[in-house]
Amino acid sequence: MTNDRRLVGRWFRLPDHYEVGREKIREFAAAVQNDHPVHRDDDCARKLGYLGLVAPPTFTSILTVSGIRAVLNAVFPDRDLSQVLHAEQTIETHRAIVAGDRLRSAVTIASIRSPADTDFVALRFVVTDQSGCVIRTESTTIAVRQGQEVRPDIARLVEAVARQGAGDRPPRLIPVTAAAEPQVATAGPYRGPDVDTVPQADRLAVGDVLPPQTARLTRGDLVNYAGVAGDPNPIHFSDAAARFAGLPTVVAHGMLTMGLAAGYLAAWLGDPTAIRKFGVRFSRLAEVDAEAAVELALSGRIQAIGPDAATVALDVRAAGEQLFSRAFAEVQLSRATPE
Template sequence: MSTRRWFRLPDHYEVGREKIREFARAVQNDHPVHRDDECARKLGYFGVVAPPTFTAILTVNGIRAVLNTVLPDRDLSQVLHAEQTFEIHRAVVAGDRLRCAVQIASIRSPADTDFVALRFVVTDQSGYLVRVESTTLAIRRGELVRPDIARLVDTVAMRGDGDRTPSLIPITAADLPTSTSGPYRGPDVDTVPRADHLAVGHALPPRSARLTRGDLVNYAGVSGDPNPIHFSDAAAEFAGLPTVVAHGMLTMGVTAGYLTSWLGDPTAIRTFGVRFSRPAEIPARAAADLELTGRIRALGPDTATVALDVRAAGEQLFSRAFAEVQLSATTFE
């Protein structure tokens, strides 16, 4: 099939105040700007601010739409996240109405797996750019998926969508924003660390997080990700996994919360990207503990590049993880 075609989801997504709170709880991000209106107003926003990876909700809908309409021979239960990058152009705030366009950028097919690269462009109600996301999926080819897998997915997958299968509307590149940044970016950031107080090699304080099966089920519901490998042992086994595994976007969301807890301002992330090396395995009768660390790799006058590391049971979950962040200017008394 030809690639580099653009599509858009047919309807806008209206960002709700309670949805932001639900998502923040799901990714274990306890910053008050995600739940308290007054705190958000003090930072200069008119409503509660969504966590950095909130637009993964739109990405999930886009992926489902691509699989259902453009790549119908691929099965959701055979999908694993390989890479994900967020370019953050402004904060998402309660009341925003977001639209999402998606491009199938490329498809590579070594051995029995397709690597599908997607590009998402998220804009707001005024047409300004909010996010640009790059996603790479690893998908076992449909013809190699056993019929019993399809039957299992039909048995355990979420019901209730009826005929409301996500669809796509073809568009052209001319329908996309012509500028990579709109005139509104939001208030200046107010970070705890200042560039002149940091040095290359500076280590962020380590942090631990815990994931249970309940956390996975909750995130699946909040994000709209119906992939059964995140809650069904049988589906995980059929997909060649040793047990149920955490969503890549859940571990990425937890990592973003770790980073913003150090920054003190959840709107200070400009770019956040990871290459997934293995999913976090979540046993049926125990929790999985994540160990998160970070280190400054580069510094600019008011920016920093942070290398991040997340491990579960001693195993590295990301082969590469980085964030480019904006830092507050130093104030002189």
């Protein structure tokens, strides 16, 4: 088994920038069922103070997927992608991502823990814009199962989907020197226009609940998200791969369910750019049968409140079971205008 722990603590970058396109924003918003007009209507984006369409809160999962695949190629080249599960994700936003941005992504392997038969790999991502400013910092933990041979048929599935989404070359990591390591501490507070939220800080209280909402996912939704996000893990579309991974059936992407939760929160806020930090610990995968949609129940509750901000606890369930053992968002809020 290959497990190169010498890479722990070092910074790497992905070899090319990612240019954010208007249509990609629209495609991604549709894939996570986020219909807020700021993601598809230029006039709405301008009214909020942005020069172009605003990307949904979990948009950078497109970069995260490439980074994870590159880390796996470097550290665990003997593992099959179907042996990988997303365990935890936290996104901190320093400014909104808009159409026309040119993003670069750097990643460090923070740690590798190997209890029992699973390697838990903690990653830290830093996303910068065309000016070199930090606009996103993300923490990701993946669980990689040990002791399974790579199956050629599943490897071919991964390669076929990856070619469609990201070109023929597998993602790779380029080491960066200590002098070029991202300076996360300089990211500073959020940079962007003031938020314009429907709920107002001085009219909310701890314990207030958000209106519940439901969402439905079909196999078609999973295939669409896999293509849009560039995630070729076959457990999300192949019954054979799901069984190989020890799952009863095909399961939804963790980042897809996180995207649904972000859209639910954004709809309540009325301003998606008000989400400053969003974290999820995945505890269960939403199973999606071939012939029936799975219904997800989304809800939330105010956990803490400040003069112009709040912490919201989120809950997403499938068949009555929690998909997240922990899910929270730190949001910026408008205050009521004095009458």
